[in-house]
Amino acid sequence: MLSTKSFPVIEATLPIIAERISSITPNFYNRLFTAHPELLDGIFSRSNQKNGTQQQALAGSIAVFATYLVKYPNTTPETMLARVAHKHTSLGVVEEQYPIVYKHLFDAIAEDLGDALTPEIAEAWTEVYWLMAHALIKIEKGLYAQQANAEIYAPWKLVERTETGLDSVVFSFEPADETPVTVAKPGQFVSVRMPMADGIRQVRQYTLSNDIEHASRRTITVKLDVNGEFSPVIHNDLKIGDIVELSNPYGDLVVENDGSPLVIATAGIGCTPSAAALQTLAANGSNRKVTVLHADQEFSAWPLRDQMIESVSKLPEATISTWFERGELPEGLNAKAGYMDLTEALTEDAQVYLCGPLPFMNAVRNQALEAGVPAERIHYEVFGPDVWLAA
Structure with a gap:
C-alpha cells in the first residue's frame, strides 16, 4: 500500500512514467550488464534481450504494479507477482540482487527524465519499486522453501529422446546425483541451463510434458527454432548420457483433479x-x-x-x-x-x-x-x- 505522501505523486506521474518506461528499460539493461556481465551467464537470456521481450516484460510489470497501487490501494496484483516470482525462482534470483536492479534502473530513469525527476518523484517511485521488490522476495522465499532441496540447479542425465510432431523432440532426464527431487505438478516447468558455442550458459524454461508425478524423471518437449540460439543446441548436440542442469519445478498454471468444467x-x-x-x-x-x-x-x-x-x-x-x-x-x-x-x-x-x-x-x-x-x-x-x- 502506497503511503499518503507518495500516492498523489504516483497518481500524477504514472502516465508519463508508463509512457517512458519502455524507453527506459533498454538503458537499464545496458547499464546492468555493463556493470554485471556475469548475469548474462546462466540467468538472463541473450535472445530475449536481443528481441526486446525482456525489456517489454519488465516495463509492463512495473507499469501494471504502479497502476494497481493507484486503482486498488489496499491490494497488489497477485497474478502478475506470482508469475514473475515463479520465473525468478526457476532462474535462481535472490534477494541480494534487488538492490543492484534498483540502482541501475533508477540511474536509467534519472538519465531519461533529467530535471523532471524531482527528489519528490524519485522518492515516490523508489517506494513503488521496493513495495514490488519486497512482495516478490516474500513469494520467492516461500517458493524456494517448498522445494525438496536448496539447490538452484541439479545435474540430470538424458536417458531418452523421441521425435514428436514436426521439428519437436521429447527429452527425458533422470537424476545424475543424490540431490533430493521435488515432485512436480501438472502444468509446471523447469529451467534448462546449457553452455552455448561460446561457453556462455543460457537458460530456457520448458513445461514438463510427461512423467509428472514420477520424481525420478523429468520430461520436456522442445520445438526447434532454426533461428534461435538455444533449441538448435539441445536438438543437435544433446546426446543420450549427456548431463544438463535442471532447476526445480515452478509455475502456477496447475490443473486440479476435480472442479468445474x-x-x-x-x-x-x-x-x-x-x-x-x-x-x-x-x-x-x-x-x-x-x-x-x-x-x-x-x-x-x-x-x-x-x-x-x-x-x-x-x-x-x-x-x-x-x-x-x-x-x-x-x-x-x-x-x-x-x-x-x-x-x-x-x-x-x-x-x-x-x-x-x-x-x-x-x-x-x-x-x-x-x-x-x-x-x-x-x-x-x-x-x-x-x-x-x-x-
Whole structure:
C-alpha cells in the first residue's frame, strides 16, 4: 500500500512514467550488464534481450504494479507477482540482487527524465519499486522453501529422446546425483541451463510434458527454432548420457483433479502443459468434465498427439476437437479446417486454460470473454517473458 505522501505523486506521474518506461528499460539493461556481465551467464537470456521481450516484460510489470497501487490501494496484483516470482525462482534470483536492479534502473530513469525527476518523484517511485521488490522476495522465499532441496540447479542425465510432431523432440532426464527431487505438478516447468558455442550458459524454461508425478524423471518437449540460439543446441548436440542442469519445478498454471468444467485450448507446441495435465487427470481417474481443443498447422505437425489422444480416451467426461490450417483432416477427432472456434465449448462456469502463440491466445481469450466467461476464470501460460500480461 502506497503511503499518503507518495500516492498523489504516483497518481500524477504514472502516465508519463508508463509512457517512458519502455524507453527506459533498454538503458537499464545496458547499464546492468555493463556493470554485471556475469548475469548474462546462466540467468538472463541473450535472445530475449536481443528481441526486446525482456525489456517489454519488465516495463509492463512495473507499469501494471504502479497502476494497481493507484486503482486498488489496499491490494497488489497477485497474478502478475506470482508469475514473475515463479520465473525468478526457476532462474535462481535472490534477494541480494534487488538492490543492484534498483540502482541501475533508477540511474536509467534519472538519465531519461533529467530535471523532471524531482527528489519528490524519485522518492515516490523508489517506494513503488521496493513495495514490488519486497512482495516478490516474500513469494520467492516461500517458493524456494517448498522445494525438496536448496539447490538452484541439479545435474540430470538424458536417458531418452523421441521425435514428436514436426521439428519437436521429447527429452527425458533422470537424476545424475543424490540431490533430493521435488515432485512436480501438472502444468509446471523447469529451467534448462546449457553452455552455448561460446561457453556462455543460457537458460530456457520448458513445461514438463510427461512423467509428472514420477520424481525420478523429468520430461520436456522442445520445438526447434532454426533461428534461435538455444533449441538448435539441445536438438543437435544433446546426446543420450549427456548431463544438463535442471532447476526445480515452478509455475502456477496447475490443473486440479476435480472442479468445474475445464476447457483446455492450445496451439502448436503450446500443447505441452495440457498434455501433462491430461495425463495426470487420466492417471488419477478424474471424472471432471474436460473439453480439449487443439489447433495446429497440420495433423502431422501436432506434438505429443498420441499422448494427448490416449489420455482423453481414458477420461470418461473428456472430449476433443481439433483445427488444422492445411492438409487432410483426421477422422475421429472432430477435426475442422481453419482456426479454432470455442463458441460451442464454453459455459459461464468453465475454467479455461490457454497456451500457444500470443495472437492465438488473444483471439481465444476474446471468444471466452464474449461468451460470458469471467476474466478470472481464464488462465494462460506464456513461453518466455510475459509480455502479454504486461500489455
